[in-house]
Amino acid sequence: MRVHWAALIRLLAPTVIVGGGLLARGYLDQLGDETRIIVANLPYFVAMACLVIAYQFQRLRLLLAAVGTASLFWLIQNYLQVSLGEPDAARLFLVASLGVPLLCAYLLLAPERGLFNTYGLLTAVFFLGLAGLCFVIADGINGADAATRGLFSAKPLEGYILSSGASLLFAAVGFLALVLVIVRDSETEVALAGVLAAGFFSLALLHLDDISVVMGIAGGLSVVWGLLRSSHSMAYRDDLTGLLGRRALNERLNTLGRRYSIAMLDVDHFKKFNDTHGHDVGDDVLKLVASRVKQVGNGGTAYRYGGEEFCVVFPRRSTEDCAAAMDQVRESIANYKMSIRDRKRRPARAKEGSRRRGATKLKSDQVSVTVSAGIAARGDNHPDPESVLSAADTKLYKAKKKGRNCVVY
Structure with a gap:
């Protein structure tokens, strides 16, 4: 709890x-x-x-x-x-x-x-x-x-x-x-x-x-x-993860000062994970990632951007300031082991499953997920929030090409 x-x-x-x-x-x-x-x-x-x-x-x-x-x-x-x-x-x-x-x-x-x-x-x-x-x-x-x-x-x-x-x-x-x-x-x-x-x-x-x-x-x-x-x-928070949503992010971008950084984060191989384990487990993954991203340090505020993508806004921070905080988030997610119960042995009735959990240990598989992140800061080449967001997304793509489970800035 x-x-x-x-x-x-x-x-x-x-x-x-x-x-x-x-x-x-x-x-x-x-x-x-x-x-x-x-x-x-x-x-x-x-x-x-x-x-x-x-x-x-x-x-x-x-x-x-x-x-x-x-x-x-x-x-x-x-x-x-x-x-x-x-x-x-x-x-x-x-x-x-x-x-x-x-x-x-x-x-x-x-x-x-x-x-x-x-x-x-x-x-x-x-x-x-x-x-x-x-x-x-x-x-x-x-x-x-x-x-x-x-x-x-x-x-x-x-x-x-x-x-x-x-x-x-x-x-x-x-x-x-x-x-x-x-x-x-x-x-x-x-x-x-x-x-x-x-x-x-x-x-x-x-x-x-x-x-x-x-x-x-x-x-x-x-x-x-x-x-x-x-x-x-209801209007500004994402129901699944509890993070601030896209509307809140758009309003925040309009109020940023002259110095800030934006990080884009994505769950690696999420579609494959969903296809293998099901959408319910996929939702659990998104909740896990959201709970870790929400704890990001260095003054960052986390938002769910859409699907398996998340965004973190760092006011008055350079990319170097934010990289360590994002790397801690990445590492905490990669080190977390999720237990997935064997669905074939799970009772059809929820009450029966609750009763048996106290006496029967169901077989479970442990899996982990990784995330990749890209960070960009406002500067001469990126003078407005939209261009900074686009640059962070480009850095995220580079992190994917680099092998995933890393932060590029």
């Missing part, structure tokens, strides 16, 4: 959104009456925008997160603007304090498979079922022993409303969100972390004026951010 520590930087966006909401709360009193009416209903407008965008991009988890955020705001505005000493209000507050983390945990763990299909329908039904289950759990807690009721009683601290038990639940789900952010490296998990934080502050600081308004807006904006970033990823 690979860990993407750099993905933690993405948490900066929901942190700024939620933190900005907390700061903005203190200035709402300075708004005029008409403006305050608009702001008070803004969580609903933001949620509607989320629904439209989520529908367009087929993002069910974020659509449900927007519905949940708007529902929490509606619940607080209509039923929790009273003393929590009232039994009905206390019950609904407990339901909300359980529902927000549990529903966020469900959305964090559920895979994304679109809206209009059987799985999407089941995901939505289970989401609503879990929301209903929170009422049952809350009633069970209220009917439990004194110690359990005390653990989930509101106002455990001065200026803090959320119960100790619900606080621990929020902390556990927050940790889960953090783990999934660095494991999956996805905008959806980051957005859901923002929704979780907004829900937490809405309930923990319920005694503060307008806290549900600013956190309702913050939760919705976190979803909007996640949807926009997700759409950007």
Whole structure:
């Protein structure tokens, strides 16, 4: 399991959104009456925008997160603007304090498979079922022993409303969100972390004026951010390898300065490898190469150019600076041994194969692949990115003619 520590930087966006909401709360009193009416209903407008965008991009988890955020705001505005000493209000507050983390945990763990299909329908039904289950759990807690009721009683601290038990639940789900952010490296998990934080502050600081308004807006904006970033990823990242794609490369080439180098990299004998071992294994090869190229040093950024070709852009670097980094990539790929299972002995059913892997060692062949690379830099003969790219491609062809598994610059 690979860990993407750099993905933690993405948490900066929901942190700024939620933190900005907390700061903005203190200035709402300075708004005029008409403006305050608009702001008070803004969580609903933001949620509607989320629904439209989520529908367009087929993002069910974020659509449900927007519905949940708007529902929490509606619940607080209509039923929790009273003393929590009232039994009905206390019950609904407990339901909300359980529902927000549990529903966020469900959305964090559920895979994304679109809206209009059987799985999407089941995901939505289970989401609503879990929301209903929170009422049952809350009633069970209220009917439990004194110690359990005390653990989930509101106002455990001065200026803090959320119960100790619900606080621990929020902390556990927050940790889960953090783990999934660095494991999956996805905008959806980051957005859901923002929704979780907004829900937490809405309930923990319920005694503060307008806290549900600013956190309702913050939760919705976190979803909007996640949807926009997700759409950007769809447009600019390659689905198979996870690398930035051709569109992102074209935009990057238009922003380069006066000093840079470009490397073109190609998998050797890839068509022959595909014909021998099949396209599934060929895809695994491309993923392997992409994972190694992504780790290139010296400030390089890797892109999938197309097919078995990759491109690396090195800003403010000469060809000599980049050659060592590309050679390390080439060597790491050549030294990696891939195991290919004997397909004839593999069970037809995937579950049977999973069961047998624990007890039966299937015969496998080890293979390795090599890559060739060419590097060119901007200069008098290559004054623009297109000519540098063409020159790097020419150097790549020379590497092939030279015998492959080498870097030419």
